[in-house]
Amino acid sequence: MRLEYFLLIDRVASLDLSARTIRCEATVPQESTVFEGHFPGYPLMPGVLLIECMAQTAGWMLVATHKFQRMPFLAAVKEAKLRTFVGPGQKLVAEAKVVHEGSGYAMTEASITSDGKPICDAAITFRVTEFPNPAFAVEMRKRAEAIGLPSSEALANG
């Protein structure tokens, strides 16, 4: 995880396109400028970043579902529950599933656990659109490769 860059997923551990589920791993960094303000003397991963981490997990699932042809944008977060504190160095497992794939939108559910204990969960809605520009799509493919999401070619052939 690099909190300042919103790079909140380290690795895609598993992806099941037929079940429309994904499992990702991430480790909260020991050091981050984010902790200078949140909080001085008591570093905690901000809840909004936990929600973003869940959204990125579900988002990668949707990118894979659409074989890199469409991009999900966060539209709504419901029933978000932040159940316990998360601190530096903590290893997180983020999971998501697509509940419904509509026309131009998707409903998902996501959660994060650490050592098997629930950290947070939420129902997350996305608008799903064409990529606004080709360069963005290229960057998303690079990022996907870096975290181990199967390539668009592999998904197309699978």
Next chain:
Amino acid sequence: MSTTFDTIANIIAETCDIPRDSIKPESHAINDLGIDSLDFLDIAFAIDKAFGIKMPLEQWTQEVNEGKATTEQYFVLKNLSDRVDELVAAKGA
């Protein structure tokens, strides 16, 4: 057995906290009921689920944007009910 309109009206009432008796077949979801595009996603989800369909919202939006259709054709509730009935019929065909 409730009609398609009743099911949709109930979904809108519950999803958007709009009094059920103010939702009429002639109501325009956007202009009369004030439902915005984000709230409409929740309604679309509930309608898709209730009827086992996938409303082609993107296609409808494109048609409206290109001037090939009016919002009334899709967002006046009696018309929306007709569109849903068509999608259900197409699914069973």
